[in-house]
Amino acid sequence: MGLDIRLPIGIIFTLYGGVLIIYGAVADPAIFVNSLGVNIDIWWGAAMLLFGLFMGILAFRASHRGAS
Amino acid sequence: MHLHFVDYAIIAIYFVFVLGIGFALRGRMKTSDDFFLSGRSIPGWVTGLAFMSANLGALEVMGHAANAAKYGMFVNHFYWLAAIPAMCFVGVFMMPFYYGSKVRSVPEYLRKRYDEKTRTLNALSFALMTLLVSGIDLYAMAILFQRLLNWPFGGCVVASAAVVAIYIYLGGLTSSIYNEVLQFFLIVFGFLPLAILGLKAVGGFAGLEAKLPNAGYAHTWANIWHASQNPMGINWFGTIFGLGFVLSFGYWCTDFLVVQRGLAAKDMPSAQRTPLIAAVPKMFFPLMVVLPGLVAIALDPSRTKYLSGPQGYNNALPAMLGKFYPSGLLGIGLTALMASFMSGMAGNVTAFNTVWTFDIYQTHVNPGKPDRHYLNMGRFATVFAVAVGIGTAFIVLKFNNLMDYLQLLFAFFNAPLFGTFLLGMFWKRTSAHSGFWGLLSGILAAATHYTLYHFHVIFYPTDMAANFYQAIWAFSVCVVVTVVVTLFTEPRKEEELVGLVYSLTPKPRNQDLPWYERPGILAIGILALCAVLNIIFW
Numbered sequence: 001m002g003l004d005i006r007l008p009i010g011i012i013f014t015l016y017g018g019v020l021i022i023y024g025a026v027a028d029p030a031i032f033v034n035s036l037g038v039n040i041d042i043w044w045g046a047a048m049l050l051f052g053l054f055m056g057i058l059a060f061r062a063s064h065r066g067a068s
Numbered sequence: 069m070h071l072h073f074v075d076y077a078i079i080a081i082y083f084v085f086v087l088g089i090g091f092a093l094r095g096r097m098k099t100s101d102d103f104f105l106s107g108r109s110i111p112g113w114v115t116g117l118a119f120m121s122a123n124l125g126a127l128e129v130m131g132h133a134a135n136a137a138k139y140g141m142f143v144n145h146f147y148w149l150a151a152i153p154a155m156c157f158v159g160v161f162m163m164p165f166y167y168g169s170k171v172r173s174v175p176e177y178l179r180k181r182y183d184e185k186t187r188t189l190n191a192l193s194f195a196l197m198t199l200l201v202s203g204i205d206l207y208a209m210a211i212l213f214q215r216l217l218n219w220p221f222g223g224c225v226v227a228s229a230a231v232v233a234i235y236i237y238l239g240g241l242t243s244s245i246y247n248e249v250l251q252f253f254l255i256v257f258g259f260l261p262l263a264i265l266g267l268k269a270v271g272g273f274a275g276l277e278a279k280l281p282n283a284g285y286a287h288t289w290a291n292i293w294h295a296s297q298n299p300m301g302i303n304w305f306g307t308i309f310g311l312g313f314v315l316s317f318g319y320w321c322t323d324f325l326v327v328q329r330g331l332a333a334k335d336m337p338s339a340q341r342t343p344l345i346a347a348v349p350k351m352f353f354p355l356m357v358v359l360p361g362l363v364a365i366a367l368d369p370s371r372t373k374y375l376s377g378p379q380g381y382n383n384a385l386p387a388m389l390g391k392f393y394p395s396g397l398l399g400i401g402l403t404a405l406m407a408s409f410m411s412g413m414a415g416n417v418t419a420f421n422t423v424w425t426f427d428i429y430q431t432h433v434n435p436g437k438p439d440r441h442y443l444n445m446g447r448f449a450t451v452f453a454v455a456v457g458i459g460t461a462f463i464v465l466k467f468n469n470l471m472d473y474l475q476l477l478f479a480f481f482n483a484p485l486f487g488t489f490l491l492g493m494f495w496k497r498t499s500a501h502s503g504f505w506g507l508l509s510g511i512l513a514a515a516t517h518y519t520l521y522h523f524h525v526i527f528y529p530t531d532m533a534a535n536f537y538q539a540i541w542a543f544s545v546c547v548v549v550t551v552v553v554t555l556f557t558e559p560r561k562e563e564e565l566v567g568l569v570y571s572l573t574p575k576p577r578n579q580d581l582p583w584y585e586r587p588g589i590l591a592i593g594i595l596a597l598c599a600v601l602n603i604i605f606w
Contacts, residue, residue, distance in 0.1 A: 038265075041397055
């Protein structure tokens with residue numbers, strides 16, 4: 001249908017990953033008592049960022065193959 | 069639970085994207101087929117994840133976490149006994165008739181296989197059931213945000229309903245499906261850390277097993293032989309036949325909410341793969357809903373902290389989110405919850421607007437109009453369904469047990485319908501008249517059973533057990549009446565049934581597909597993996 005859903009998924013996950021990593025880096029470490037002392041924001045942010053980039057790359061490659 | 073700016077920002081970004089997808093698709097909705105069927109153009113992995121996601125409503129996510137806290141791993145049966153085999157069956161055996169006969173809805177198949185009255189009965193009962201169900205997701209979402217965050221109930225209902233209405237109004241089924249795929253990934257990423265952190269907190273599987281109230285909680289099958297030995301109060305017959313066969317096959321094989329996703333696929337192999345692709349994440353979903361429920365009861369076995377109060381079990385999942393998630397990830401977790409409510413509601417709305425427009429409005433109210441007229445009717449029906457959903461959300465507010473309400477509706481409408489489908493698709497002798505009478509008497513049998521149970525003429529240990537047996541009765545009566553009526557009425561001509569009945573339809577040719585794309589091989593692999601999971605968590 002023209003719109004490749006991988007593109008918005010890639011963008012939103014990259015965005016979320018970035019937000020979580022930055023917030024995890026600057027936030028008061030006391031909030032991570034909840035998550036058993038793990039800075040889960042940075043770790044899970046990195047996982048979301050990687051997934052977002054992966055989806056974005058798939059969408060990018062597909063659009064270029066379609067164009068040529 | 070306290071939210072920071074970052075959590076609000078994450079939730080806001082989600083709303084922007086959900087609406088953005090609707091706006092991006094607005095210009096592409098030119099015909100009624102675009103709006104109701106996505107022009108049959110969507111790749112299999114997208115429809116597959118949407119198939120999975122449309123079912124991932126509030127009850128699925130919060131309800132099964134609550135059930136796990138209450139009944140333990142017995143809840144795995146909803147996945148590994150019920151859903152997975154049924155999804156394999158619909159993909160391999162039934163999708164060829166749905167997709168191949170070019171019908172636009174489940175009731176339309178019934179018109180081709182049986183007759184107009186069978187279709188109308190099914191269309192009306194399905195439309196009614198969908199409207200009754202559509203408010204549940206709204207209700208659950210609003211009540212959750214009211215409790216956790218003190219947001220007003222009415223405001224939450226209207227705001228979330230408006231978002232769903234806008235993106236479906238703009239982009240129809242395509243918009244709903246694309247959003248469901250986005251929602252699927254958000255749900256996975258939003259709930260997976262909960263399983264990891266929860267397991268870590270209780271000391272891994274061994275620690276979890278030691279902390280559960282009794283050993284039965286950690287087993288799926290071990291306590292199934294007698295009703296008195298498991299907390300759901302159902303023996304092996306009720307579980308395997310009622311849940312594993314009638315209710316699950318009735319839901320996954322005939323409920324238009326899920327079947328509609330397969331109809332939007334771009335070709336027959338993609339349509340067949342739709343439920344099979346959905347089955348893979350579905351199989352591992354207990355990790356994300358059952359496990360947090362078990363962790364909740366392990367951390368709070370006396371039900372005084374996280375699970376306190378009469379509705380306590382329903383708090384299992386949100387309470388665990390609040391316990392383990394710091395700000396930032398909490399925003400992702402709440403977004404995942406909202407995503408599940410919206411995907412569940414959107415599934416109901418798209419299924420309703422299609423059945424209403426094609427099977428009721430176009431057939432009985434106003435036939436023969438130009439296509440544009442029906443496209444606009446679909447948009448109007450979308451707004452109507454959402455408005456009624458808001459109304460039912462306020463009705464549901466008066467009830468206190470949602471899972472029973474839902475399974476009760478399924479036992480009324482889906483269970484007998486599955487009998488009608490099974491005979492229609494696999495027994496060519498089944499006559500045109502028999503479908504209607506079988507379906508009607510199945511629904512009446514369900515109503516009779518419900519009345520007898522309600523007025524304590526017959527007894528079951530739990531409401532869930534009553535629902536399972538109601539489904540068995542409704543299905544059996546439907547099958548018997550259909551067979552008897554068939555034997556006294558004229559069979560249909562065989563040439564009219566090509567493409568509608570298994571023995572008269574050429575099998576889809578899959579020889580040119582690589583082995584990993586063939587539905588039969590995929591289904592066998594999925595069932596084998598599912599069997600392994602059953603054994604591991606026996």
